[in-house]
Amino acid sequence: MKFEKTTWLDSVDSTNTYLRAMLEADPSIPSGTVIAAKEQTAGRGQFGRTWLATPGQNLTFSFLLKTEVDLAWVPSLPMAIALAVSETLSAFGVNAQVKWPNDVLVGNRKICGILVDNIYSKNQIVLISGIGLNVNMPEEEAEKIDRPATSILIETGVTQQVEVVLDALLKRLPSWIGRWSEGGFPEIKKDWIACAAGLGHRAIVRQRLRKLEGILEDFGENGELILKEENGQRRMVWTGDLETNGSVA
Numbered sequence: 001m002k003f004e005k006t007t008w009l010d011s012v013d014s015t016n017t018y019l020r021a022m023l024e025a026d027p028s029i030p031s032g033t034v035i036a037a038k039e040q041t042a043g044r045g046q047f048g049r050t051w052l053a054t055p056g057q058n059l060t061f062s063f064l065l066k067t068e069v070d071l072a073w074v075p076s077l078p079m080a081i082a083l084a085v086s087e088t089l090s091a092f093g094v095n096a097q098v099k100w101p102n103d104v105l106v107g108n109r110k111i112c113g114i115l116v117d118n119i120y121s122k123n124q125i126v127l128i129s130g131i132g133l134n135v136n137m138p139e140e141e142a143e144k145i146d147r148p149a150t151s152i153l154i155e156t157g158v159t160q161q162v163e164v165v166l167d168a169l170l171k172r173l174p175s176w177i178g179r180w181s182e183g184g185f186p187e188i189k190k191d192w193i194a195c196a197a198g199l200g201h202r203a204i205v206r207q208r209l210r211k212l213e214g215i216l217e218d219f220g221e222n223g224e225l226i227l228k229e230e231n232g233q234r235r236m237v238w239t240g241d242l243e244t245n246g247s248v249a
């Protein structure tokens with residue numbers, strides 16, 4: 001894939017919502033369209049949560065991907081994106097881990113979240129991927145978030161230009177998305193396993209109506225999590241909020 005020149009907006013509700021409206025107005029906008037915003041007034045996260053980012057401090061952007069891949073591969077796209085984010089972070093001196101299915105962590109603190117909206121279209125898969133990456137969030141702001149959060153600034157003590165971080169990420173995303181487009185999750189599995197948080201540890205996956213517990217044993221062909229439950233049975237988990245307590249299995 002190839003990215004178009006980034007459109008920077010000063011303020012928008014959500015870059016995902018904005019890109020979706022652009023697509024509805026003109027379905028022919030190219031794959032690789034990128035919308036970034038200095039400020040989001042209604043940033044969206046997973047499970048209907050809000051995504052908080054102080055204006056100007058952090059990276060919030062979305063890109064469009066039109067692809068012909070197997071529909072079953074779609075849930076693992078955020079995993080390919082998370083690997084690109086993790087690789088980019090190491091270029092800024094941050095050693096990050098990826099957390100199933102769509103987060104990037106440093107220790108147990110979240111530095112990046114990914115939200116992929118699947119737009120239904122007759123003959124193509126159309127996806128809007130939104131990425132929120134904490135760049136210059138200071139400790140006082142991170143403490144206001146209801147879950148442990150961090151940023152490049154907190155981890156390294158160095159302020160980065162948000163535009164520079166975006167360019168560095170846009171340089172790395174095509175090769176990860178290219179690999180994923182060719183072979184789905186199996187193509188990136190080795191890299192995922194090498195930096196996946198919680199593998200081999202006790203895990204809880206919270207879903208809307210239930211809580212699953214077990215050992216995070218592996219990831220399946222399409223990126224689904226494989227949980228080994230107390231009774232020895234293996235359960236494939238496709239969605240949910242993963243918590244690992246760090247204890248070794």
Ligand code: BTN
Nearest residue numbers: 014043044045046113114130132
């Ligand atoms: C999550 O971890 O819950 C996903 C967070 C995704 C946030 C990004 S910021 C850019 C894009 N626009 C949004 O409204 N959300 C995504």
